[in-house]
Structure formats: C-alpha cells, structure tokens
Amino acid sequence: MMREFGDWSGALPGTMASALQSSSATGEARAMTEPITDDDILRLARLAGLDLPAAYRAELIEAYGHVRAMVARLPGGRPHGDEPAHVFVPAVFQPRRP
Amino acid sequence: MSELAFLTIAEASRLIAGRKLSPVELTEAYLGRIAALDSQLDSFVTLTAERARAEAKQAETAIMSAGPRGPLHGIPYCLKDIFDTAGIRTTAMSKLLADNVPVRDSACQEKLAAAGGILLGKNATWEFAHGGPSWDILFPPARNPWDRTCSPAGSSSGSAAAVAAGFAPATLGSDTGGSIRGPAAACGIAGLKPTYGLVSRRGVLPNCFSHDHAGPLAWTAEDVAILLQAIAGHDAEDPASADVSIPDYASALTGDVEGLVIGVPERWLDDEMPLSAPTRAAFEAALEVFRGLGAKVRPVTLPPLQQFDDCKRTIAVVELFTIHGKDLRTRPELFGASLRYRIIAGGLVRAEEYLLAMRLRTDLARSLQSVLSTVDLLMLPTSEPAGKLAPVPPASLFTRPSFTTPFNVGGNPALSICSGFNDAKLPFSLQIVGRLFDDATVLRAGDAYEKATPWRSMRPVL
Numbered sequence: 001m002m003r004e005f006g007d008w009s010g011a012l013p014g015t016m017a018s019a020l021q022s023s024s025a026t027g028e029a030r031a032m033t034e035p036i037t038d039d040d041i042l043r044l045a046r047l048a049g050l051d052l053p054a055a056y057r058a059e060l061i062e063a064y065g066h067v068r069a070m071v072a073r074l075p076g077g078r079p080h081g082d083e084p085a086h087v088f089v090p091a092v093f094q095p096r097r098p
Numbered sequence: 099m100s101e102l103a104f105l106t107i108a109e110a111s112r113l114i115a116g117r118k119l120s121p122v123e124l125t126e127a128y129l130g131r132i133a134a135l136d137s138q139l140d141s142f143v144t145l146t147a148e149r150a151r152a153e154a155k156q157a158e159t160a161i162m163s164a165g166p167r168g169p170l171h172g173i174p175y176c177l178k179d180i181f182d183t184a185g186i187r188t189t190a191m192s193k194l195l196a197d198n199v200p201v202r203d204s205a206c207q208e209k210l211a212a213a214g215g216i217l218l219g220k221n222a223t224w225e226f227a228h229g230g231p232s233w234d235i236l237f238p239p240a241r242n243p244w245d246r247t248c249s250p251a252g253s254s255s256g257s258a259a260a261v262a263a264g265f266a267p268a269t270l271g272s273d274t275g276g277s278i279r280g281p282a283a284a285c286g287i288a289g290l291k292p293t294y295g296l297v298s299r300r301g302v303l304p305n306c307f308s309h310d311h312a313g314p315l316a317w318t319a320e321d322v323a324i325l326l327q328a329i330a331g332h333d334a335e336d337p338a339s340a341d342v343s344i345p346d347y348a349s350a351l352t353g354d355v356e357g358l359v360i361g362v363p364e365r366w367l368d369d370e371m372p373l374s375a376p377t378r379a380a381f382e383a384a385l386e387v388f389r390g391l392g393a394k395v396r397p398v399t400l401p402p403l404q405q406f407d408d409c410k411r412t413i414a415v416v417e418l419f420t421i422h423g424k425d426l427r428t429r430p431e432l433f434g435a436s437l438r439y440r441i442i443a444g445g446l447v448r449a450e451e452y453l454l455a456m457r458l459r460t461d462l463a464r465s466l467q468s469v470l471s472t473v474d475l476l477m478l479p480t481s482e483p484a485g486k487l488a489p490v491p492p493a494s495l496f497t498r499p500s501f502t503t504p505f506n507v508g509g510n511p512a513l514s515i516c517s518g519f520n521d522a523k524l525p526f527s528l529q530i531v532g533r534l535f536d537d538a539t540v541l542r543a544g545d546a547y548e549k550a551t552p553w554r555s556m557r558p559v560l
Contacts, residue, residue: 045445067443
C-alpha cells in the first residue's frame with residue numbers, strides 16, 4: 001500500500017523539490033477535505049449538465065469520492081508564475097508551406 | 099505453417115528479401131492460425147482476410163520484380179481497434195461506435211501501408227482504451243495465450259495476445275498510463291511507449307490527449323525498432339507531434355551496453371509498491387545480466403509514485419469527460435460499466451484543480467528528466483505477472499499504483515520486455531526507460547538483454 005515518505009528530494013533542484021513536497025493539507029487542496037453530501041454531489045453534477053437517471057447516481061457518488069480524494073492530494077500553495085504543463089505553441093498551428 | 103507464424107519480423111524480412119519466403123505464404127500462415135485458434139483468445143474483433151490476401155499478392159508481385167522497399171514490405175500486421183482504418187470499422191470495443199467506419203486512415207496506418215505491410219485486422223482493446231476488462235461492451239475481452247484463464251492486461255489486450263500467440267508478428271497499440279507496456283508484460287512480448295510526440299496520434303481515438311502515445315508491440319525489441327522506424331516522424335496534423343530528426347533505430351542495436359549507467363528507483367520497489375519475492379528475484383537477475391554485459395547499476399530517487407498517479411489521473415478524468423461528456427449526458431447506458439465509472443465524475447472537477455494537476459506535471463516531468471540526466475536508463479519491472487481474467491473493481495483505477503504511469507507523465511520512452519517466467523509459466527517483465535527522444539538507447543538495451551537470455555525461444559502453446 002502507498003504511504004508517506006520522508007525526504008526523497010535530495011537529488012532534485014531545490015525549488016522543484018519544495019513544490020513537490022507541498023502538503024496536500026495546505027492551499028487549494030484544503031477545501032476538498034471538507035465534508036460533502038450526496039445531494040451536494042448531485043447538485044454539482046447537474047451544474048455540469050449531468051442530470052443522470054437514478055440508476056447511475058450511486059455510481060457517480062462513489063466515483064466522485066475517489067476523484068475528490070485524489071484531487072485533495074495535489075500540492076497547492078504555488079507561486080503565481082508556476083506554469084502548468086500545457087502551453088500554447090503557435091508555430092504548431094502555422095500552415096505548412098507547399 | 100506454425101513455424102512461419104513464429105518468425106520475427108527481422109527473420110521473415112530477410113527470407114522475403116532473399117526470395118525464400120512469399121508474403122502470400124506468410125499471410126496464409128497467420129490467417130490459418132487465427133481461424134483455427136483465435137476463438138480461444140478473442141484477440142481480433144475484425145479480420146480483414148480478403149484484403150490481406152490481396153495486399154500479400156500485390157507485395158509478392160512487387161518484390162519479385164523490384165525487391166522489397168523496406169523491412170516491412172510483405173510483413174503482416176494488425177492494429178488496436180482505436181486506429182482509424184478507412185472503410186474498416188473502428189469501434190474502440192464500444193457500443194457507442196458499433197457502426198463507426200472511418201473514411202480516412204490514421205497516420206500510423208498510412209505509414210505501415212506505405213511501408214508495404216499487410217493489414218490482417220483489428221485487435222481487441224479495453225473500451226476506448228481505458229475501462230476494462232469488460233463483459234458488457236461490444237466484444238468479449240481478450241485472453242492471455244500463456245494461460246487463457248489469465249488477463250492479457252490492458253488496454254492493448256488483443257494486440258499483445260495476438261503477437262504472443264503467433265497470430266501476427268507486429269501490431270500497434272496506444273499507451274496513456276501503461277496500455278502498451280502492461281499487455282506486453284502480461285503476454286511476454288516487447289512493447290514500446292515511444293517518447294511523447296515521436297509517433298503521430300492523428301486518427302487514433304483519444305483516451306486522454308495530454309498523455310496519449312501510439313507505439314509498437316512485437317516479439318522482440320529488434321522488431322519493435324523496425325516498426326518504430328516506419329511510424330516515427332513529424333506530423334503537422336498532430337499538435338503534439340515533435341519535429342525532430344529520426345535516427346536509424348536498427349543500427350543502434352549494437353548489443354553493446356558496456357558503460358551504460360542504469361538507475362533503479364529502489365524506494366518505489368521496496369516501500370511504495372513492494373514487489374513480490376519472485377518478481378524481485380527476476381528483476382535482480384535481469385540487472386545481473388546487464389552487469390555481466392558491462393553496465394553499471396545504482397539506486398536513484400524519484401518523486402513518490404502516488405504523485406505521478408494523482409497527477410495523471412486527475413488530468414485524465416477531466417479530459418475523458420470532455421471527450422465523452424455528450425454521450426454520458428444523453429446515452430450513459432451505452433457505456434460499459436467499468437469505463438463509465440472511471441469517467442463519470444470528471445465533470446465535477448474544477449478547472450482550477452485540473453490546472454493544479456497540470457502544474458504538478460511540470461514539476462514531475464522536470465524531476466524525472468533531472469534524474470535521467472544522471473543515468474542513461476531507468477529499470478524496474480513493468481508489473482507483476484498476469485492475474486486472473488476477472489472483473490476488476492472500477493475504483494481500482496483510482497487506488498492502484500502503477501509503475502508505468504510516471505513515464506506517461508514525463509513523456510519518456512519506455513520499453514517492456516520479457517525477463518523470464520514464474521512457476522506458473524507466466525512471463526516476468528522488465529521496463530527500460532530512457533531520456534526524451536533517446537528511444538534508440540532503450541531499444542539497444544532491450545535488444546542486448548534479449549540476445550543474452552533464452553526467453554525469446556519460448557512460446558505459449560495453444
């Protein structure tokens with residue numbers, strides 16, 4: 001089973017290591033640990049345009065529990081300038097020359 | 099006929115070039131085995147036998163008059179059923195695409211056809227290359243040729259099963275979190291997730307755009323290199339395609355690994371997802387082979403495995419929902435239960451959370467490349483040997499760690515090869531990971547290992 005670890009970051013550059021070691025108990029992730037009811041989940045689903053037949057609601061609620069726990073572990077509290085992994089590279093969309 | 103069906107691509111290619119083997123004869127050998135034995139494995143969902151016979155005849159005529167145009171000329175192959183094939187249905191095993199017949203070939207199919215390959219058909223996959231194994235979708239799941247009660251893993255299940263069973267010497271799969279390497283490991287063959295962007299995904303049904311890779315599966319690393327040569331290269335129609343020069347992969351297979359430095363992420367293997375004793379022993383034996391060939395082995399420290407999984411899975415659930423949201427809203431009953439469970443909550447993830455995961459990917463990818471700048475390769479098992487083919491709790495996608503996902507997050511080339519067999523005669527696997535766009539060194543190491551060990555002489559008996 002997975003478990004927490006001590007300092008694994010010795011081999012990594014300092015700023016990178018500190019970002020990766022940010023605790024999930026800080027920053028944005030904290031909000032995800034607060035309790036949520038089944039009705040809340042169904043309301044969120046409706047806001048996402050997902051007004052599911054009753055047969056699938058239990059499935060959604062259970063699956064969202066896993067997703068929520070996963071999202072809550074993502075490190076938060078980042079500097080403003082931290083770019084996400086996807087960037088727009090305009091050259092990719094330049095028409096090819098014949 | 100069976101002897102022909104167990105030729106590697108390299109062997110068959112040499113015989114064809116020497117006019118000692120006809121593509122027609124070779125194609126008939128595979129079609130014969132498929133007709134006789136695939137009911138045991140369900141590795142094909144669509145067979146294109148008449149087209150294959152016509153292509154084989156064309157190849158034979160062309161080769162007789164002008165010689166082969168390359169090592170794949172006259173070689174049969176198959177494709178995971180998520181690669182578009184013009185005029186041939188492409189279903190992703192989903193009821194949602196039961197009648198989907200593309201009008202244009204995927205870029206990979208175009209390249210294999212241009213190389214003179216002969217399309218045998220389309221292989222079973224987990225639904226949309228993500229949810230499975232499933233018994234409530236368009237076709238039954240493929241089975242493992244080493245033991246038909248066992249899983250061939252997924253999602254490129256039928257692809258790996260077909261190659262191991264001698265139904266085809268070559269196939270292409272896709273890998274978003276391990277879907278080439280996992281089945282290659284379970285079925286005891288070679289499977290490469292190339293560097294992200296090296297092989298075009300145009301015309302391949304998406305699983306998760308930001309982590310999807312297309313790549314080859316074959317019996318040996320040498321054959322994988324031959325296939326990669328044919329399908330690698332820039333494609334302006336794939337926004338993630340990399341415009342890089344393509345080396346000669348076959349000439350990189352020198353057999354020489356002396357001096358290579360191999361890093362082993364010991365903490366993953368000892369603490370985070372401890373290996374079973376037999377798998378650990380097989381892995382240590384594989385490392386010993388590399389030491390014997392002159393490589394150096396040392397431990398390395400990588401970020402926690404769970405961070406890679408959380409990062410990739412958060413991104414994936416959102417991208418999957420984006421792809422399938424319309425169908426989830428209007429006809430959820432057409433999804434297999436396994437896939438539906440794995441994507442249904444993606445619409446509830448906030449944009450901010452998706453971008454948190456994307457920010458984490460930046461860190462993880464950089465840290466992986468940083469560690470790989472200190473060693474030539476990473477090595478670890480791909481997975482434990484195959485388990486029984488049985489329904490898997492869909493929640494396991496969110497809870498089960500993976501040794502393959504980190505290299506989708508980083509985009510690094512990663513090859514799975516066979517590294518022996520356990521007491522139940524099921525394959526062990528070795529995963530070899532390289533620096534970005536250094537797929538050649540990964541293949542060189544895999545080829546050297548295969549040539550130094552006896553495992554490529556063993557085939558499953560059907």
